[in-house]
Amino acid sequence: xxxxxxxxxxxxxxxxxxxxxxxxxxxxxxxxxxxxxxxxxxxxxxxxxxxxxxxxxxxxxxxxxxxxxxxxxxxxxxx
Amino acid sequence: xxxxxxxxxxxxxxxxxxxxxxxxxxxxxxxxxxxxxxxxxxxxxxxxxxxxxxxxxxxxxxxxxxxxxxxxxxxxxxx
Amino acid sequence: xxxxxxxxxxxxxxxxxxxxxxxxxxxxxxxxxxxxxxxxxxxxxxxxxxxxxxxxxxxxxxxxxxxxxxxxxxxxxxx
Amino acid sequence: xxxxxxxxxxxxxxxxxxxxxxxxxxxxxxxxxxxxxxxxxxxxxxxxxxxxxxxxxxxxxxxxxxxxxxxxxxxxxxx
Amino acid sequence: xxxxxxxxxxxxxxxxxxxxxxxxxxxxxxxxxxxxxxxxxxxxxxxxxxxxxxxxxxxxxxxxxxxxxxxxxxxxxxx
Amino acid sequence: xxxxxxxxxxxxxxxxxxxxxxxxxxxxxxxxxxxxxxxxxxxxxxxxxxxxxxxxxxxxxxxxxxxxxxxxxxxxxxx
Numbered sequence: 001x002x003x004x005x006x007x008x009x010x011x012x013x014x015x016x017x018x019x020x021x022x023x024x025x026x027x028x029x030x031x032x033x034x035x036x037x038x039x040x041x042x043x044x045x046x047x048x049x050x051x052x053x054x055x056x057x058x059x060x061x062x063x064x065x066x067x068x069x070x071x072x073x074x075x076x077x078x079x
Numbered sequence: 080x081x082x083x084x085x086x087x088x089x090x091x092x093x094x095x096x097x098x099x100x101x102x103x104x105x106x107x108x109x110x111x112x113x114x115x116x117x118x119x120x121x122x123x124x125x126x127x128x129x130x131x132x133x134x135x136x137x138x139x140x141x142x143x144x145x146x147x148x149x150x151x152x153x154x155x156x157x158x
Numbered sequence: 159x160x161x162x163x164x165x166x167x168x169x170x171x172x173x174x175x176x177x178x179x180x181x182x183x184x185x186x187x188x189x190x191x192x193x194x195x196x197x198x199x200x201x202x203x204x205x206x207x208x209x210x211x212x213x214x215x216x217x218x219x220x221x222x223x224x225x226x227x228x229x230x231x232x233x234x235x236x237x
Numbered sequence: 238x239x240x241x242x243x244x245x246x247x248x249x250x251x252x253x254x255x256x257x258x259x260x261x262x263x264x265x266x267x268x269x270x271x272x273x274x275x276x277x278x279x280x281x282x283x284x285x286x287x288x289x290x291x292x293x294x295x296x297x298x299x300x301x302x303x304x305x306x307x308x309x310x311x312x313x314x315x316x
Numbered sequence: 317x318x319x320x321x322x323x324x325x326x327x328x329x330x331x332x333x334x335x336x337x338x339x340x341x342x343x344x345x346x347x348x349x350x351x352x353x354x355x356x357x358x359x360x361x362x363x364x365x366x367x368x369x370x371x372x373x374x375x376x377x378x379x380x381x382x383x384x385x386x387x388x389x390x391x392x393x394x395x
Numbered sequence: 396x397x398x399x400x401x402x403x404x405x406x407x408x409x410x411x412x413x414x415x416x417x418x419x420x421x422x423x424x425x426x427x428x429x430x431x432x433x434x435x436x437x438x439x440x441x442x443x444x445x446x447x448x449x450x451x452x453x454x455x456x457x458x459x460x461x462x463x464x465x466x467x468x469x470x471x472x473x474x
Contacts (some may be wrong), residue, residue, distance in 0.1 A: 003242075005244075006241050027137075028277075029143065037142075045140070048159060048161060057367075060349060061327075063353075065345060066238070080220060080443060082164075082398055086161040107194070111193050112376060118186050123378045126379070190298075216448070262453060263460050270457075285454070287453065288454075319400075322431075323398040336435060351397050355419050
């Protein structure tokens with residue numbers, strides 16, 4: 001009876017969206033539940049999946065809020 | 080100094096509500112804190128309780144978002 | 159389908175034990191599951207409970223590891 | 238930069254083992270990381286996966302420790 | 317590659333605010349990431365920080381929702 | 396009343412150790428508690444810190460267990 005918690009930033013996968021869609025959430029739930037079934041033989045019915053969306057301001061990386069961290073990395077990646 | 084985290088779906092206990100009420104939250108906090116007091120002698124003052132409400136779309140069961148999982152189970156339960 | 163996570167320090171409730179007992183764990187599981195049944199009508203079968211025991215060194219309070227925090231508070235509590 | 242936490246009971250997938258194997262852990266890590274890549278375009282390098290193994294005594298279901306819950310369900314499932 | 321999760325109540329540090337500010341979040345992210353760098357030599361780039369803001373109703377202390385607990389403690393603290 | 400959870404791999408900061416030391420844990424507890432005091436004026440007494448040490452096999456990065464991920468990155472970093 002696994003519990004899978006998926007934490008992601010609250011943002012869209014395309015420029016016109018600001019969060020992940022219901023279809024994407026369903027695909028994540030299906031995908032990770034099947035991993036537990038395939039690898040450990042856990043029945044789908046016994047797996048709970050919880051998706052936690054985290055505002056960009058509330059997610060830190062490199063000692064900075066995510067938006068600032070990405071902005072700093074992007075120029076460095078260019079020639 | 081226990082920490083109790085309670086994760087539940089964000090929905091009401093009656094048809095006219097779409098989330099749990101402040102009274103229900105208070106009853107959960109009181110109830111689980113008293114369990115720790117009764118079983119492990121932990122003073123109420125040392126227990127933190129955090130209630131996390133999770134949107135139905137973000138909670139998966141049976142490889143599906145909760146609403147879909149319930150819809151699929153409901154007919155099967157009927158004669 | 160609630161998930162309840164209970165984090166407690168790894169220590170006994172009496173001087174001759176160094177962890178909580180299987181009976182105490184069962185009582186915690188029963189107690190918190192019944193709170194969710196009583197308050198939110200969640201069937202016992204839909205509630206998962208996970209107990210996490212944390213070494214005293216790994217639990218901080220008052221800016222100190224628990225053992226040191228307790229030692230500092232204890233004398234202060236005496237007349 | 239997703240974080241995926243996978244909580245499972247500490248037990249083997251075959252009768253001669255008492256925990257999941259390093260190969261099974263690696264397959265879980267690979268599988269759930271690829272779900273995030275496929276669904277949300279998250280690069281594998283940005284996903285952290287944490288597997289938490291929980292002792293059977295510490296996992297409750299149906300208001301009971303897991304071993305007791307399974308023992309009670311098993312007979313009921315037979316004719 | 318540490319993950320640091322910071323859970324705080326959703327409220328402002330001054331009377332005219334009802335949540336922590338983006339600047340305060342950035343300072344928390346910077347501060348805890350530097351602790352991991354200083355103590356364990358973990359590069360800033362490898363540390364994720366997730367800040368979870370919890371509504372006052374959803375945080376329990378002393379067996380009560382936070383607002384009630386504070387109200388009960390405040391008078392007792394006065395002569 | 397913040398709760399700070401610090402998840403790190405179970406390994407030493409020097410070659411002769413295989414876990415973080417009690418002194419390092421105390422420094423983490425002190426450091427992150429002071430961040431919450433400095434930034435949000437949270438009294439040290441109201442902050443709980445929980446350190447979770449995760450076996451290398453149980454921590455995934457880049458779709459691989461940590462040891463394999465590091466082994467793969469190390470050669471690439473060299474000229």
